[in-house]
Amino acid sequence: MTFSAVIVAAGSGSRAGPGQAKQWRLVAGKPVLRWSVEAFMAAGASDIVIVTTQDGEKALVDVLAGLSGWRAALGGATRALSVRSGLAALADRPEDQPVLIHDAARPFVTRATIDGVLRALDTADAALPALPVADTLKRAEPGQSPITTSREHLWRAQTPQAARRNVLLAGYAAWTGDEPTDDTQVVEAAGGRVAIAPGDPLLLKLTYPEDFAMAERLAGAARITRVGQGFDAHRWGPGEEVWLCGVAIKHDETLVGHSDADAGLHALTDALLGAIGEGDIGDHFPPTDPKWKGAASDQFLKHAADLVTAKGGAIINVDVTLICERPKIKPHRLAMREKLAEILALPLDRVSVKATTTEKMGFTGRGEGLAASAVVAVETPA
Structure with missing residues (x-):
């Protein structure tokens, strides 16, 4: 009604x-x-x-x-x-x-x-x-x-x-x-x-x-805590910059994808959707839809955060791990945290961004691509 x-x-x-x-x-x-x-x-x-x-x-x-x-x-x-x-x-x-x-x-x-x-x-x-x-x-x-x-x-x-x-x-x-x-x-x-x-x-x-x-x-x-996790990976291709966690980084390659290929934001979006049982990023933004070609991924994350709010929920904290040999993440980590905090309207201390390598093993170790994983905690009505 x-x-x-x-x-x-x-x-x-x-x-x-x-x-x-x-x-x-x-x-x-x-x-x-x-x-x-x-x-x-x-x-x-x-x-x-x-x-x-x-x-x-x-x-x-x-x-x-x-x-x-x-x-x-x-x-x-x-x-x-x-x-x-x-x-x-x-x-x-x-x-x-x-x-x-x-x-x-x-x-x-x-x-x-x-x-x-x-x-x-x-x-x-x-x-x-x-x-x-x-x-x-x-x-x-x-x-x-x-x-x-x-x-x-x-x-x-x-x-x-x-x-x-x-x-x-x-x-x-x-x-x-x-x-x-x-x-x-x-x-x-x-x-x-x-x-x-x-x-x-x-x-x-x-x-x-x-x-x-x-x-x-x-x-x-009257509230319960839900946990969601997300994972995303993209291969490297010719380019001059890469978008990671909403921040543009000058680099001799770029990530290839239908949107801007921001693996950090994609993993985090999937984690939020998973926490509230709303499918995955492809359900909401199909890669077959030309509307999203080259799209900025911050709008995907904002959409997932709005769905949490619509369910009466609140994001408690988020944690993103970037897996790559290059580029170096540490010089950009604070800017990434600040960008995520801005998009999600969270205090900075509830946002974590980390980076690791696979010690030259696997597709990330060989420099073929970059991966990201994310974990979130969301509080919703019971």
Whole structure:
């Protein structure tokens, strides 16, 4: 089902303690907001609107570096006004297209939760994920003993909450009460039917300082590490320079291939594709396609990195080994590391480039060609 998402990220988060607003803080090394954006991208959102402040719009460029398919909208003084601003930003989308409204402060949204509310929307005007209340409830007036309150039929509401865009707009337009606490409330008040989809205990809302310590622990439990490896080789031919790991090196020969024959980038691209189960470089850039003749291989690597991001993943580190007698790699190694770090948006210390020889043995030892191997570690949702 085609759907859009509105992520509300305009709050100040004062209860979370001093420092940045909670949507910009890091959980497991990643900004809170980015967790949700990556999850919606991986789930197939056709459009993502992030509702934020003027300062937030500037921060998004860095917070969401490398991600596409999102746009920003300016938030209002209340959450309801921010949601309406996000809906207005989707005016170019079909009015009956489902929209999922999500709080940026809930970073661990999963594909299962998103799919669940979309399915529930098939038979309702709005849907939300929710969990049944499990704890005993006590109501205590000031100065009085607490009174046990029944928890039967009580649910803890979560986000994302879903409805078709025209239904949400009509609900907010008709709302006359105090500030609504969530989005399905306005649909309910307008007479719409609201369905409950399965909630997720991990989908906690970051509200207080202690919630961030819990989120750090959950981030480790909700993610897995995948390893990918790649290998490539090209023969030498007449030329004056060779491309290796995105760097042009003056040489008395060049590597022969359909593209620029950058064996280092090709091996690394295959390693990333392998880590996420997306085949190999030939599946995505067939050597029989004239479009890629002489093409710069950095675009192949960027494509593989974008696929990792689309799956909600993150590259942890990369390690490339070049196998050749010539040219000497060491004088160019730092430039290669810097180029890979730039393409993959990684810190330099997560990028390794090494070189070795085969002691004059084999095709590389005889100077017939050059080979490269690569290993990567990628973190993705479990």
